[in-house]
Amino acid sequence: MSRLMSTSVIEHGELTTKKQSWEGISQMEQFKEGTTKINVKDLNLFYGEKQALFGVYLDIHEKQVTALIGPSGCGKSTFLRTLNRMNDLIDGVKISGDIVIDHENIYKTNDVIKLRTKVGMVFQKPNLFPMSIYDNVAYGPRMQGIKNKKELNKLVEESLRGAAIWDEVKDRLKTSALGLSGGQQQRVCIARAIAMKPDVILMDEPTSALDPISTLKVEELITAMKKDYTIVIVTHNMQQAARISDKTAFFLNGEVVEYDDTDNIFSTPQDQRTEDYVTGRFG
Amino acid sequence: MGIRVNFENNLEELKGKITEMGEQSIVALERAFKALKTQDVGIALKVIEGDTAIDNLEMDINQFSIWLMAKEAPVSRDLREIIGVLKISSEIERVGDFAVNIAKATIKIGNTESLLDITHLEKMKELSIEMLRKALQSFLEENILLAKEVGDLEDEVDKYSGETYKKLTTYLSGHPEETNQLVQLLFVNRFLERTADHITNIAESTAYLIKGQIYDFNS
Numbered sequence: 001m002s003r004l005m006s007t008s009v010i011e012h013g014e015l016t017t018k019k020q021s022w023e024g025i026s027q028m029e030q031f032k033e034g035t036t037k038i039n040v041k042d043l044n045l046f047y048g049e050k051q052a053l054f055g056v057y058l059d060i061h062e063k064q065v066t067a068l069i070g071p072s073g074c075g076k077s078t079f080l081r082t083l084n085r086m087n088d089l090i091d092g093v094k095i096s097g098d099i100v101i102d103h104e105n106i107y108k109t110n111d112v113i114k115l116r117t118k119v120g121m122v123f124q125k126p127n128l129f130p131m132s133i134y135d136n137v138a139y140g141p142r143m144q145g146i147k148n149k150k151e152l153n154k155l156v157e158e159s160l161r162g163a164a165i166w167d168e169v170k171d172r173l174k175t176s177a178l179g180l181s182g183g184q185q186q187r188v189c190i191a192r193a194i195a196m197k198p199d200v201i202l203m204d205e206p207t208s209a210l211d212p213i214s215t216l217k218v219e220e221l222i223t224a225m226k227k228d229y230t231i232v233i234v235t236h237n238m239q240q241a242a243r244i245s246d247k248t249a250f251f252l253n254g255e256v257v258e259y260d261d262t263d264n265i266f267s268t269p270q271d272q273r274t275e276d277y278v279t280g281r282f283g
Numbered sequence: 284m285g286i287r288v289n290f291e292n293n294l295e296e297l298k299g300k301i302t303e304m305g306e307q308s309i310v311a312l313e314r315a316f317k318a319l320k321t322q323d324v325g326i327a328l329k330v331i332e333g334d335t336a337i338d339n340l341e342m343d344i345n346q347f348s349i350w351l352m353a354k355e356a357p358v359s360r361d362l363r364e365i366i367g368v369l370k371i372s373s374e375i376e377r378v379g380d381f382a383v384n385i386a387k388a389t390i391k392i393g394n395t396e397s398l399l400d401i402t403h404l405e406k407m408k409e410l411s412i413e414m415l416r417k418a419l420q421s422f423l424e425e426n427i428l429l430a431k432e433v434g435d436l437e438d439e440v441d442k443y444s445g446e447t448y449k450k451l452t453t454y455l456s457g458h459p460e461e462t463n464q465l466v467q468l469l470f471v472n473r474f475l476e477r478t479a480d481h482i483t484n485i486a487e488s489t490a491y492l493i494k495g496q497i498y499d500f501n502s
Contacts (some may be wrong), residue, residue: 239356266358268495279361280287 030267034061034246037200037230038083043097045078045087049213052078054254056097059249065222065231067241067262070251071277076234079251080202081233086118102223103202119200124184125209133160133180133188134173140196155195162228163191164221183214187221194229201225203233219244237266238278242266250274290355297347297368298423304340304375305419309412311337311382313476316408319471321387327386338380343355344372360492369494371422374481374488378415381474388467388474398464399498402448403443407475410440411482418485427493432485434500440479447472 028103038060038248045053047239053075060066078087079126085106087093117140128136146152156173164185177188186206193201203222207215209228215237221246222231235241241248241254249259250273258265259261260272270274276282291308311330318326348365357365387394394433399405421429448469483500490498 220329238358242358267362275359278358280290282286 005083031050034064037062037101039100041098043082043121044092044095045082048092052254056256058228058249058256058259060232062229062230063226063234064246065106065226065244067245068232068234068251069241069248074251075254076251077131077204080204080232080234083202084116084121086121088112116197118198119202120196120198122189122193124205126182126189128177128188129187130178132174132178136177137191137195138186151160157187157190163187163270164217165191181214183210183217186218187208190221198229200230203231205234205236208236219247248258250277251261293351297344298319300340301368301371302419302423303329303363304337304372305415307337307340308375308378309415311379311413312408317384318386320397322389322392322394324390327389329388331383334379334383335480337376341372341376344368355384357370364490364496367488370488371485374485377481378478381478384474385471388471392467395464398461398468400439401454402447402468402472404447404468404471404475407440407443411475411478414479414482418482418489421486422489425493427490430486431500434483437479437483437500438475444472444476454501465476
């Protein structure tokens, strides 16, 4: 499908829009097309009496990066954690609505471990275990029962390569992971997530604790990873959302105000509140 | 203190520079045409000298816009506004260049009996200035209907330009001794027609800034 570019005219004092084909960037448009990986319907979440999410509907596309933006306390991290049921660990949380991943309602399954294998997570601060780089990456697969050393070696290398950190750590795999820089630790965390062979990777402000160069490395990595994974990322960095994501959802007070292709959100948002937020007029 | 007050002030400053540039171009057009009408080479030379000020303002606007983009990382409407300013300043600079071209044509015509009365050139100049004023007002007030009116006025300029071409070429066939002046007036006809095109581009950039959609007022 080719990208359609709208050309607008004013006729008889009324604004009308003509559609023109723009063949030159058809590949870009194809890239943005996608099949739904995660379907969220009428999701409500309560922390005790306090409602944090209000009737959220969202279709997250396969092998794309979806950014969740919004001011602090708007519900974006809460929403992210519902996608692999991390909120189950918090007392007093009540959830209604449906989240369907690959045709399976994740709140109607009892196998949460399988869900969290399929939907991995990377947190704000690198949270490596106090063990070697190798053991950190091999930890999940070992817990799943993989004991074969050759198989583990292959998996660790593949995962570290996938996280663009292999060349930097291949000669020190048996040294403590905590001796790495913050940016390297975060990429090892991503490698640890990849080692579980997930379909979806959730990232909660993965670069907020990193310096600008490490941030750019992680951003490059995220862009490269989307050929294999569906990525949902919470970020406070507007430019980061604009740079790396295909779709952006703007959350405010527990609701999704606007959800669209990222270039629309950052060039011609439809809702005044989105406009005010992305241009830094509030938040 | 509100959020991004400094940025808002910078955007206002940019708009102020565009207004100043627009006013200077209007003065240049008025003067160039006065020179043509009165065959006053002195005024024509002043128009040519004055163009440097318009060029300098365009450079100022470019540098200021680039600095603002680097400093503020604008998105959405802010980005469209700065891009709009960059495009509009370039169009106004071209209007200033056409005023210079008219001044040069005046010098080439020299001191001879003016044939301006057989053309619609004065009307085209007046329409162009009206268009520029409307385009600038549309930009400052973010009024899309004013931008549309600019496109309508351009149709009138085109109509007068076509008629002027016919009148000048018909006159030329009967008065070959006036070839030099008639050719220069044909050039002026073209300069004014192009001036109106560039002013229409200003209106289109303004409409894009306001609505985030691309408009074609020439169709």
